[in-house]
Amino acid sequence: MTSTQKQQQQAANNAEGGAKKKKVTAAQLRAQKDIAELSLPPTMRTHFPDPDDILNFELKIEPDEGIYKGGLFKFTFSINNNFPHEPPKVRCTQKIYHPNIDLDGNVCLNILREDWKPVLNLNAVMVGLQFLFLEPNPSDPLNKEAAEDLRLTKESFKRNVRQSMQGGFVKSVQFDRVLK
Template sequence: MKDFKKLQSDNLVGINAVPDENNIMEWTALMFGPEDSAWEGGIFKLKLVFHEEYPNKPPNVKFISKIFHPNVYSDGRICLDILKSSWSPIYDVSSILTSIQSLLTDPNPRSPANIEAARLFEQNKREYYRKVKQIVEESWDEK
């Protein structure tokens, strides 16, 4: 898949992804929390599942790791426009994962997937960042 070669050549900071050795349509990604953010120091696993229609249809992408974020549902699915209505075949694995990494530091609480996280982000940032820090610390204990 050309996405894999491009991902390797892009050499993204804090992001890596590989296809499953038994199924090229399923990928596992590891994403480090961006530096100088509340997520710094965390390591998060994601799963990408591609459809036969890719790149005309976006992959299903979700966090496997526990995450507390306004735009991530409790089951790990991500509320991000480029994975839904704004999808375009020009997007690739690199752009998807870069967008998700950016979303970590710049959430959109007006389009919440996690109501509690969105409420805390808007009304009680201290508590929001406390919960994020806890998730970051727990991320190293996940298998």
């Protein structure tokens, strides 16, 4: 084999290897379908920072009623290769005062954890997230103080939510300003 031939073969092998790497995975196929079928209300928007990566994206929620009305809440979605057998990993990128979201952005939503099943789609997860802002749930909390606050006096909880959304302090913790 001449050196030119060797080079050609090398190039061919590389091309083949490259093609294999680009093989679309089951997770990508399923995610693509879910994203194509999203039918979100005007209060929610997705954003794909890298259009070539459909497995990592952002969701913005602007509740139009309830205690969190007027806020703009940002989440990141990260889908791994076991999707849809494993749920997407969802985090809130802001520090917010919410019984079901801790200060690190971890979200407590049943369908993202113990009640996940592969027939659920991304639309169901997003609607579930929005529901947390309409009906914060004081049982099974991630932020115990916020949950206690909501359980004891809803008025005080409401005040603290407004305070936190303005970027203020609640019980000596400062929160991110999330008002539009």
